[in-house]
Every structure is written in C-alpha cells, then in structure tokens.
Amino acid sequence: MPETIAVLDFGSQYTQVIARRLREFHVYSKVYRFDTPASELKADGVNGIILSGGPSSVFSESAPMPDPDLFSLEVPVLGICYGLQLLGRILGGKVEKSTEREYGRGTLNILNKSALFKDLPDEIQVWNSHGDRLIELPAGFMTIGKTENSDFAAIENRDRRIFGLQFHPEVFHTERGTDIIRNFLIDICQCKGDWTMAGYIEMSVEKIRKTVGDRHVILGLSGGVDSSVAAALIHRAIGEQLTCVFVDNGLLRKDEVQAVEKLFGDNFHMNLVVSRTADLFLDKLVGVTDPERKRKIIGNTFVEVFEQEVEKIGEVDFLAQGTIYPDVIESVPIGGNPAALIKSHHNVGGLPERMKLKILEPLNQLFKDEVRRLGEELGLPKSVVWRQPFPGPGLAVRIIGDITPERLRIVREADAILMEEMKAEDYYYKVWQSFAVFLPVQSVGVMGDERTYDFVIALRIVESIDAMTADWARLPHEFLQKVSNRIINEVQGVNRVVLDISSKPPSTIEWE
DSSP states (O other): OOOEEEEOOOOOHHHHHHHHHTTTTTTTEEEEEOOHHHHHHHHTSSEEEEEEOOOTTTTSSSOOOOOOOGSSSSSOEEEEEEHHHHHHHHOOOOOEEEEEEEEEEEEEEOSSGGGGGGGSSSEEEEEEEEEEEEEOOOOOOOEEEEETEEEEEEEEEEETTTTEEOTTTTTSSTTTHHHEEEEEIIISSSSOOOHHHHHHHHHHHHHHHHHHHHHOEEEEEOOSHHHHHHHHHHHHGGGGEEEEEEOOOOOTTTTTHHHHHHIIIIIIIOOOEEEHEEEEEHHHHHTTOOHHHHHHHHHHHHHHHHHHHHHHHHOOEEEEEOOOHHHHHHHHHHHHHHHHOOOOOSSOOOOOOOOOOEEEEEEEEEEEHHHHHHHTTTOOOOHHTTTTOTTTTGGGGGGOOOOOOOHHHHHHHHHHHHHHHHHHTTTTGGGGEEEEEEEEEEEEEEEEEEEEEEEEEEEEEEEEEESEEEEEOOHHHHHHHHHHHHHHHSTTTTEEEOOOOOOOOOOOOOOO
C-alpha cells in the first residue's frame, strides 16, 4: 500500500471532496466507514486520520460515532466540523447545540502558532456549515483559532497531534484551505507525496490478475473516458481474457457507433462485440418522463443485454465497469453512512444473482482527473483521454420529458453542432463538459415571414476539476451567437436556444 490517509465518512457530502484534496498532493486517500475499527486502520498502516463532517448532531441518539481507540493509534488526527465536535465529546470537552445554524463565510483569527497554520496570515476567510459547537476544550487541548461565533473554531493537542477545525478547509470558499491540508499531510503526517498513476497501474494490474486468474471478463464499453480507460487497464492485465461489449441503445451521439468500432476494434485490437439493441431500449422508454425511472429502466435493460451477450460469448465470470468515485458518491452512502442520495447511476450497484457474475471496477477509487492521467499513462490518445464526460443513460437524460425518435433527432443534431463549433474554436478541451438539452417547451418564433411554434434547446457548458463542483463557462458572446444561429437554422423543430448559467452546487451538471 502507498502512504495512506484514512478519511472516516460520517455522511458529509464533502467527504469525497476531502479525499480529492489529499490526492492533489500525491497522497493516497481512502474513505472508510465511520465506525471502522482502529485495529483495521492500524493493519492498513495509515499515516493519518481525518474525521469528516456530517449532517448529524452529536446529541442525536443515532449520531454516527467512531471507534474511540483510533485516538490511541499514535498517528495524527484531524476532525473537521462534525469531526471537531466528536473530538470534544469523546475526549472530554463540552459541546452544545447552537441556537442558530452557522452557514457560509466567516473570518478565522489565528491565535497561536501551529504546524497546521504554517505560513498562513493571522486572518483568513473560511466556510462554515454546522449546528453544534464546542464550548469547553478537552484536557490537553489549546485554542489556535476563533471565528465570530466560535471561540474554539480551531483546536490542537500538540503532544498527541490531534487537531480540530469547525470550518471546512476542503472547499474552495475557504481561503488557504489547501495550505492547511498540505500542512497536515506533509508537515504533520510526514507524507512524502509519492503516489503516482504509474504506481496505481502496477498495483491495479497485480490486483486484477490476482482477482481474475484465468477466468474471463466482459466489459460494457461506452467509448467514454471511464470505460475506455478501464478497458485499457484490464486489457493490459489480462489481454484476450477481456471481451468488450458496446451497446447501441439508440441514445448515443451522432456517429458514436462507427467511432467506437474503429477505435477499439480496428486500432486497439480488443475483442469487441457491438450489440445493436436500440429498439429494445426505446420501446421500454415510451411515455417515461421521470428521470429516476429512465435511469432504472436503462440500467436494467443494460443488464438484460449483458445477460444475452454472456450467453452468446459462453464462459464469463466477471462484469467490468468504468465506475469512478463520483458515481459511487452521488448514488449511495459510502459504507451505509447517512449521506443523502442525489441521483442513481446506471453502472453502480449489484447484478441479479442469476447472472452469477462478479463486479470488477478498477477505477472506483479514482476521480475524473485521475482517470484521465491514468489513461495518458496507459498510452491512450488525447481524443479518448480528454473526451468530455457522457452519461451512461446517454441522451435519455438530456431530453426532459418523453423520449421520442423526433426528440432524439433534435437533441442529437443540436449537440453535434455544438461539438463541432467547440472543437473548431479550440474550446472543447478547455472546458469540463458541453452539451445540448432538449426542453419540452414550445415558443413562438418567426422564420422568414412565417410564424413558428417550435422547441427550445438549452446549452450547458461548464468548467470543473473533478465534477464535484462546477461553474458555467464564460465563453465569448460571439461564439454562443454562432452556435445558436446554426442550431436554429439547421435543426428542424427548434426556434430558440438558451444558455444554462447555474453552478454545481446547487444545480447538477446534467439536467436529469
């Protein structure tokens, strides 16, 4: 195992953001269930422990609690928000329920020198999100920082190397938050920061070979970054034991099928099967408008298709998927923790027992930017590695409301125009994601001397690092005008184009 920082997940939506921030310093982070035994953390040889925030109150009967023995492991511990309150409660301090929830920006005044605040100014802006607060320090602790509403916003037990922060250093809203995290990793935990994608490949290849042995793997290949990198990684490990199945579900972008066949079949020489099952998917989606039902239907139908392909191929033991960390984060609470479900993903979860296939997910601990770096390390071309994300359910979640052949045609043609212009103006690889959304709204327009009553296309173009947060891209008005004009003039059935300028959070990147 590489140097590892354990992140104990108490249900915060920021837990995985913490894990992501640690990896920015080339330190491997691993998310553990909140009540993971200290003995397991010791056996894993963790170099430090971070207690995440969470939605619970320490006063709740169902409040998630860690194994108190973790404070005796003699490795540094950092409690964040709820994590600080746990420190106070478990180690003998006093916590009270605040009369008001403190949410948003605050000012931290650093009161005492601490390795945690090395090279920081005496005052920084921080981001708060909590309902309880520490009012009495545990024995052996000192205050190293306070905010307007908390005299114990940052605390430290120097001898035991235990720290607590009432604010969130992992979010971008906290000034110098990454410096605080770096100080904890490098200066306090003494991490070298030597975790690399080359090392991850070596570790993964060995693990895949050990897991698979001489058995066979089937992989659902979409042509996107995640499944492509997963395919390349697994192929490096087991070669001909891997068969890739590409499902033409009728919900793909323009010319998608031909591009995948050429790239993976002709160029990479992988075992590739194309399952042409568009009618099957579209028939099941007739009249379905609820986003979650769409996802479930598509996911279940994928399973059906794979069952059929497994029967055709013969002996198959594993189903490989390109599931990455954000998929898991937004779909289910990690380890049964109380995090809120945002949306389901078609490639997260178990398979019917009758399939008797085991899941192989070699990327499920990586964030998107790490997957891209892994792809580069594996020698995949830029067109694959830096391809923009495309959802598993495809255009089904980019059509609001009913999915019909006509609506698919409209959004597919509009999306193709946007992609063409993004690449022509060299914007495609500079943003995280850009796509068209079909809105089931008709508006009055005028084309020539005739009145029209046609549909609306929304453009979604965002910038992001890891898909956990995102903001809309400020592209030139002239470019947006050109795209709008082309879509209205070239896509029959559209007379209006709008721009989505919402950020994530509170919105998500996809509309459904």
